[in-house]
Amino acid sequence: MTISPLVSLRERLPQLKLTTDATDLEHYGRDWTRRWTPAPLAIALPADIAEVQTIVRWANETGVAIVPSGGRTGLSGGAVAANGELVVSLERMNRVLGFDAADRTLTVQPGIALEAVHNAAREHGLIYPVDFGARGSCQIGGNIATNAGGIRVIRYGNTRNWIASLKVVTGAGELLELNRSLVKNATGYDLRHLFIGSEGTLGLVVEATLALTEAPPASQVLLFAVPHMQALMQVFGACRSRLQLSAFEFFTDRALHHVRAHGAQAPFEQVSPYYVVTEFDAADEAAQAEALAVFEHCLEQGWVSDGVLSQSEAQARSLWRLREGITESLAPHKPYKNDISVRIGVVPAFLQEMQELLTREYPQFDVVWFGHIGDGNLHINIVKPAEIDYAAFIAECERVTELMCEVLRRHGGSISAEHGIGLVKKAYLASARSVEEIALMRGIRAVLDPRGVMNPGKLF
Numbered sequence: 028m029t030i031s032p033l034v035s036l037r038e039r040l041p042q043l044k045l046t047t048d049a050t051d052l053e054h055y056g057r058d059w060t061r062r063w064t065p066a067p068l069a070i071a072l073p074a075d076i077a078e079v080q081t082i083v084r085w086a087n088e089t090g091v092a093i094v095p096s097g098g099r100t101g102l103s104g105g106a107v108a109a110n111g112e113l114v115v116s117l118e119r120m121n122r123v124l125g126f127d128a129a130d131r132t133l134t135v136q137p138g139i140a141l142e143a144v145h146n147a148a149r150e151h152g153l154i155y156p157v158d159f160g161a162r163g164s165c166q167i168g169g170n171i172a173t174n175a176g177g178i179r180v181i182r183y184g185n186t187r188n189w190i191a192s193l194k195v196v197t198g199a200g201e202l203l204e205l206n207r208s209l210v211k212n213a214t215g216y217d218l219r220h221l222f223i224g225s226e227g228t229l230g231l232v233v234e235a236t237l238a239l240t241e242a243p244p245a246s247q248v249l250l251f252a253v254p255h256m257q258a259l260m261q262v263f264g265a266c267r268s269r270l271q272l273s274a275f276e277f278f279t280d281r282a283l284h285h286v287r288a289h290g291a292q293a294p295f296e297q298v299s300p301y302y303v304v305t306e307f308d309a310a311d312e313a314a315q316a317e318a319l320a321v322f323e324h325c326l327e328q329g330w331v332s333d334g335v336l337s338q339s340e341a342q343a344r345s346l347w348r349l350r351e352g353i354t355e356s357l358a359p360h361k362p363y364k365n366d367i368s369v370r371i372g373v374v375p376a377f378l379q380e381m382q383e384l385l386t387r388e389y390p391q392f393d394v395v396w397f398g399h400i401g402d403g404n405l406h407i408n409i410v411k412p413a414e415i416d417y418a419a420f421i422a423e424c425e426r427v428t429e430l431m432c433e434v435l436r437r438h439g440g441s442i443s444a445e446h447g448i449g450l451v452k453k454a455y456l457a458s459a460r461s462v463e464e465i466a467l468m469r470g471i472r473a474v475l476d477p478r479g480v481m482n483p484g485k486l487f
């Protein structure tokens with residue numbers, strides 16, 4: 028008779044919230060990717076750092092693998108547990124632990140939702156500027172583990188820029204306090220940054236101190252209809268040089284089609300192949316007049332064919348919904364996702380080449396483009412045609428991803444801009460990182476997680 032390793036975990040932590048309920052295994056064993064069937068051993072929901080540390084030490088002794096789990100809104104399979112792992116959900120560790128007015132930092136537990144972080148910062152008259160559509164469900168620990176990007180990166184950068192300090196439990200079970208919120212700290216390697224974007228392969232984030240900043244002035248949202256692909260970056264150039272932008276996003280008519288099928292209203296009478304949503308500071312009439320002047324200039328140049336400027340917060344929100352509703356509207360179709368990036372200067376040439384490639388390779392597929400074009404990050408989603416079987420569809424998409432990797436390599440781009448590698452893009456890591464880099468990453472992983480218990484099989 029084999030004794031379940033959970034018995035010894037129970038003995039060590041009698042008070043630990045642990046579940047093997049079938050619904051829980053299903054719920055916590057997957058993220059927003061729907062490709063893998065969840066099959067975790069159990070779900071642990073620790074209440075504090077000491078419990079996390081004991082779980083990791085137990086995993087080292089028993090060899091049971093750990094899958095760290097936040098809001099599971101990831102799109103690369105990084106939080107999937109399909110091989111008898113113990114899922115460690117941080118959702119009960121979801122409190123704000125403190126605010127420091129002098130340092131302008133907020134200390135939080137990892138399971139707090141991004142939206143709750145936004146609200147807490149606002150209560151102190153400041154903002155935490157990283158933002159994206161999954162804000163209500165994703166958790167800050169997962170944001171850190173994936174170095175989440177989103178819609179404000181052109182102004183504020185990625186999550187990495189806003190982490191003042193971190194407490195982590197390494198794969199060996201050691202508790203590290205990294206950087207202690209120092210602005211300057213020239214004492215060797217900044218290990219904090221190794222954990223940011225490590226996709227749960229080095230350890231678990233158990234506490235974070237986030238840097239906050241001042242709220243920008245009041246803003247407005249402009250939605251443009253753009254008649255051709257090459258005009259997208261011309262509109263970006265015009266907006267960036269004259270307005271103080273906090274977002275510059277695009278989507279295609281196919282994306283709008285899906286969002287409308289999901290309940291959104293068409294913004295214009297005429298359909299356009301491309302749309303841009305941009306948000307900018309509009310504190311006074313001069314800034315608003317400048318936005319209208321930019322619009323007129325773009326119209327004269329033939330870069331846009333129509334536009335709407337938000338006149339209220341409600342209208343701004345409804346324009347944003349056209350862009351932020353895309354992921355949800357596509358989810359029932361289980362799309363194959365690509366999340367790629369190139370340097371901003373390369374975007375026009377890259378767009379051209381990608382469009383040719385996708386038109387040639389996917390004539391029968393519904394290809395939905397959208398994303399953060401202002402920072403060079405494009406989401407290319409392929410929707411499965413009803414008549415094709417799922418496995419054949421994925422195989423076809425993977426064949427085209429290889430061709431895409433070749434284009435990316437030529438343009439010096441990346442196969443994952445912000446979603447991470449996880450399981451979905453593991454086979455393509457070598458297209459963006461050199462053999463030497465991957466060998467060094469493996470070495471770092473082996474040092475911090477010598478028994479290989481942290482999220483095995485993810486990343487590489």
Ligand code: MLT
Binds near residue numbers: 353354
């Ligand atoms: C987005 O920008 O909406 C997210 O990265 C989600 C997605 O790509 O589906």
Ligand code: ZN
Binds near residue numbers: 177399406445
């Ligand atoms: Zn995105």
